[in-house]
Amino acid sequence: MVALESLRIALQSLWANPLRSFLTLIGIAVGIAAVLHVVGLGTVTQRSINERLESMGTNVLLIRPGYSHMRGVRTAESVDTLTADDARQLLAESQVISVVVPTYSGQGNAEFQGVNWQTRITGTTPEHLEVNNDALSVGRFFTDREVAERSRVAVLGDTVRAELFGGRDPVGADIRINSQRFAVIGTLEAKGESYMNPDDQIFVPLTTAQQRLFGMDSLSSILAVMRDSADFEEALFDIETILRRRHRLRADRENDFQVRRQDFFLAAIQDTNREIARFVLVIAGVSLLVGGLGIANVMLVSITERTREIGIRRALGANRLHILVQFLTEAMVLGIAGGLLGVAGGASFNRLQIGTDAPLSWDWVGYSFAICAGIGVLAGAYPATRAAWANVLDALRYE
Amino acid sequence: MLVRLEAVTRTFQMGSAPVRALRDIDLEIEHNEYVAITGPSGSGKSTLMNILGCLDRPTSGRFLLDGRDVSLLPDRQLSRVRNELVGFVFQTFNLLPRATALRNVETPLVYAGIPAGRRRALAREALDRVGLSDRAQHRPNEMSGGQRQRVAIARALVNRPKLVLADEPTGNLDSATGREIMEILDGLHAEGNTILMVTHERYIAEHARREIRLHDGAIRSA
Numbered sequence: 001m002v003a004l005e006s007l008r009i010a011l012q013s014l015w016a017n018p019l020r021s022f023l024t025l026i027g028i029a030v031g032i033a034a035v036l037h038v039v040g041l042g043t044v045t046q047r048s049i050n051e052r053l054e055s056m057g058t059n060v061l062l063i064r065p066g067y068s069h070m071r072g073v074r075t076a077e078s079v080d081t082l083t084a085d086d087a088r089q090l091l092a093e094s095q096v097i098s099v100v101v102p103t104y105s106g107q108g109n110a111e112f113q114g115v116n117w118q119t120r121i122t123g124t125t126p127e128h129l130e131v132n133n134d135a136l137s138v139g140r141f142f143t144d145r146e147v148a149e150r151s152r153v154a155v156l157g158d159t160v161r162a163e164l165f166g167g168r169d170p171v172g173a174d175i176r177i178n179s180q181r182f183a184v185i186g187t188l189e190a191k192g193e194s195y196m197n198p199d200d201q202i203f204v205p206l207t208t209a210q211q212r213l214f215g216m217d218s219l220s221s222i223l224a225v226m227r228d229s230a231d232f233e234e235a236l237f238d239i240e241t242i243l244r245r246r247h248r249l250r251a252d253r254e255n256d257f258q259v260r261r262q263d264f265f266l267a268a269i270q271d272t273n274r275e276i277a278r279f280v281l282v283i284a285g286v287s288l289l290v291g292g293l294g295i296a297n298v299m300l301v302s303i304t305e306r307t308r309e310i311g312i313r314r315a316l317g318a319n320r321l322h323i324l325v326q327f328l329t330e331a332m333v334l335g336i337a338g339g340l341l342g343v344a345g346g347a348s349f350n351r352l353q354i355g356t357d358a359p360l361s362w363d364w365v366g367y368s369f370a371i372c373a374g375i376g377v378l379a380g381a382y383p384a385t386r387a388a389w390a391n392v393l394d395a396l397r398y399e
Numbered sequence: 400m401l402v403r404l405e406a407v408t409r410t411f412q413m414g415s416a417p418v419r420a421l422r423d424i425d426l427e428i429e430h431n432e433y434v435a436i437t438g439p440s441g442s443g444k445s446t447l448m449n450i451l452g453c454l455d456r457p458t459s460g461r462f463l464l465d466g467r468d469v470s471l472l473p474d475r476q477l478s479r480v481r482n483e484l485v486g487f488v489f490q491t492f493n494l495l496p497r498a499t500a501l502r503n504v505e506t507p508l509v510y511a512g513i514p515a516g517r518r519r520a521l522a523r524e525a526l527d528r529v530g531l532s533d534r535a536q537h538r539p540n541e542m543s544g545g546q547r548q549r550v551a552i553a554r555a556l557v558n559r560p561k562l563v564l565a566d567e568p569t570g571n572l573d574s575a576t577g578r579e580i581m582e583i584l585d586g587l588h589a590e591g592n593t594i595l596m597v598t599h600e601r602y603i604a605e606h607a608r609r610e611i612r613l614h615d616g617a618i619r620s621a
Contacts, residue, residue: 002509002510002512005509012497012498013497016497308493309495309496311493312493312494312495313495313506313510314454314478314481315452315454315481315487315493316481316482316487316506316507316510316554317478317479317481317482317483317507317510317511317558318478318510319474319475319478319479319510320474320475320478321475322478322510392454392455393449393454393455396454396489396493
């Protein structure tokens with residue numbers, strides 16, 4: 001009951017100085033919002049990484065064109081070193097590589113009945129579907145024959161489908177990609193949000209992209225699938241040997257391509273994310289510390305202003321514990337109000353920055369309130385102790 | 400015997416020199432007495448009052464309140480004694496500025512641990528006793544000095560204390576309002592309460608049945 005009364009008194013006195021109370025709890029609010037944002041961001045990134053890991057598997061190597069270096073000096077920007085023949089040769093020579101997917105990507109404009117959409121055009125081979133774990137929602141993917149014939153057929157990612165066709169069935173329709181007519185033969189199921197939205201692209205036969213759309217012989221990348229992820233070392237050796245020979249690289253020249261394992265690549269993203277999270281959490285910690293000091297400061301001011309009230313209450317029968325609890329409650333209410341504001345801020349910030357499905361971790365909301373209450377108690381401890389141990393007579397006489 | 404002081408002294412340290420505010424006070428007050436403590440300023444009236452109200456402790460000597468030695472009680476129990484046995488009326492009213500009259504009167508009952516419903520009823524009753532039922536929801540700054548002092552009296556009465564201590568209860572009031580306050584105190588005495596007040600005004604002291612004159616921290620005549 002005294003606790004309830006303390007809460008009432010605390011709310012009343014905080015309400016008596018609304019601006020002061022509000023300014024005090026901003027520090028706490030910023031800290032908590034930052035914590036919730038980091039946690040939300042971490043969850044989303046982790047989710048997208050997990051999804052990609054699941055869809056890519058751990059036995060896929062990504063080969064991309066790299067830079068030529070000679071004794072540490074970049075001699076030429078050679079982004080066109082990889083070719084479809086490279087890919088074919090890898091499959092033919094290496095015992096441990098079971099599938100290759102050569103890909104060429106570029107930006108293009110898709111148009112259907114006056115609606116334009118800028119998107120990524122990816123030229124690839126039929127194996128793309130299986131290696132990337134993509135699924136058709138309607139229609140079919142293109143065939144080896146269509147690749148050989150440089151056919152003007154297109155398979156739409158879900159975003160492109162929605163932008164150009166809305167609710168209509170796109171299969172059989174003709175669209176224009178960079179002014180050339182293409183027949184839509186299928187669409188892919190949505191893979192969901194990730195970095196570089198995988199749904200926002202159009203797939204066409206590799207040769208069509210290279211020769212009809214972009215006029216290039218080179219590749220943007222080759223996906224090489226190993227028979228077993230344990231063959232990693234051997235696959236790497238094969239790729240280097242074969243590509244260096246084919247590119248006629250002298251022994252003193254570095255590779256003009258890079259090989260990455262998809263799961264390693266994702267692990268690196270994860271590490272970067274963790275670093276960012278740590279950094280933001282440090283800022284959040286500083287903010288919470290400053291917020292706590294703000295509460296301590298305001299409580300000291302408040303207690304000085306209310307010295308007489310303390311004296312009166314003591315004269316009427318309040319003991320030290322009553323006074324201590326009263327002011328600790330007040331500090332705690334400030335902390336928790338800051339937490340409330342922080343949770344609201346964090347939630348809307350997440351929604352704005354990450355998207356509508358941004359998760360607000362209820363665990364962390366719970367921790368936040370515990371942290372805020374804790375900060376309040378810590379910050380209020382000294383002021384409240386001073387109030388409780390004040391000399392009653394001096395307090396009563398205080399002007 | 401309600402109050403018994405035995406050789407009570409109170410010494411303050413002012414800089415390096417000790418000041419003896421009370422010297423060897425022996426005093427007894429019975430239930431339902433009406434006592435005025437008078438004397439020039441600096442004679443130790445307030446110090447004596449503070450000790451009787453358990454706001455201060457004697458430097459030496461014994462103080463028995465309602466048969467119990469309270470001179471050495473720890474804070475928690477002393478607070479309880481203040482809460483249950485003593486009611487204060489101050490010269491400057493000492494109401495809680497942000498609380499309504501009703502809340503002010505309820506405050507001692509909060510610390511006595513009385514449930515809210517009963518608290519409210521008792522507080523209304525006490526306000527009724529001083530004729531302020533219609534001001535229950537007013538804050539101190541919405542009331543006159545006389546009304547504030549009546550709220551303070553209601554607050555002093557609400558826990559049915561054994562001893563009502565009034566420190567210059569009319570000191571901040573005009574004489575007409577002062578008379579009203581004294582009528583209330585007289586009435587409380589008539590109802591069986593023990594009242595002890597500090598005053599330096601002749602006509603106020605005359606309301607009491609007994610006068611204790613202090614001079615230089617000692618009792619002149621009892």
